Ligand code: 13P
């Protein structure tokens with residue numbers, strides 16, 4: 424539905440009044456009404472880099488979810504303020520790994536005698552505290568666009584992918600499993616799932632010692648809903664269709680897809696395809712609908728009818744953005760995201776390792 428014209432005018436006026444003092448970033452899952460007022464859009468990797476590349480903007484307004492705004496705060500200078508227009512824009516996956524649970528897991532790995540040969544790798548979709556844990560234990564952050572390189576780097580730290588070292592992958596079991604199996608071509612049997620609600624993750628000592636990938640039991644509530652049956656139905660109903668999905672989807676779904684990638688990669692694939700290409704896309708609905716609107720020359724549909732928007736991404740709407748921007752015009756900062764200095768330092772170590780990946 425079209426945005427309220429009054430709010431559109433107010434957003435425009437506030438942005439104009441702030442000029443270069445504000446830089447507005449938007450993740451690809453944001454609503455159209457928000458995307459309209461962003462200075463740049465991207466996947467989580469691109470947005471982290473872009474936030475860091477704007478040292479002259481005193482205000483960074485982050486239209487995305489909490490962990491992205493935290494990462495932006497960590498990567499920008501102390502003089503810059505990062506604003507999240509609605510503090511309730513969290514991420515259910517990031518919430519699945521609490522620091523005390525991950526510390527307990529690490530203690531168990533120490534006790535099992537495997538911590539020394541284990542490198543933690545945390546997906547960007549995690550709290551700053553988990554990134555800090557990863558940084559102080561020799562690990563790296565990764566996103567969906569560099570997970571293969573991050574895993575390769577991590578295994579190289581403990582004797583290589585072919586060796587016997589391990590990765591503790593947090594918090595998305597699916598991205599971890601998919602990267603191991605699909606990108607590195609390794610055996611699914613080398614993966615175990617660590618259940619933080621059970622003693623020793625619900626695993627035996629032998630299972631822990633034999634595993635190469637210890638996958639945290641986290642998942643995305645949106646991407647977890649896509650099914651292999653939906654891929655099969657699409658192939659039956661749309662002959663010649665190309666199925667492209669995000670790596671947060673379950674392995675059975677990813678195995679059946681033609682292409683797998685980050686939101687940025689999905690956009691690039693669709694934008695560069697010849698007219699008349701038939702796509703079925705398995706990722707968040709705002710992005711799929713926008714792609715369909717922007718590419719009428721292609722036939723674009725959504726992978727599954729009963730999957731919906733990411734409800735937390737959707738919390739950032741035009742009224743919240745206008746409120747955040749107008750407050751800045753009035754010299755008030757609402758919803759600043761400030762990561763504790765100590766946590767930020769250790770998290771930055773893990774983020775910098777990611778930014779330095781070859
Ligand atoms: P991207 O880094 O691919 O944009 O993914 C972020 C995300 O939250 C996907 O659910």
Ligand code: SF4
Nearest residue numbers: 514515516643645733
């Ligand atoms: Fe988190 Fe999933 Fe939403 Fe991405 S789509 S922000 S992983 S809940």
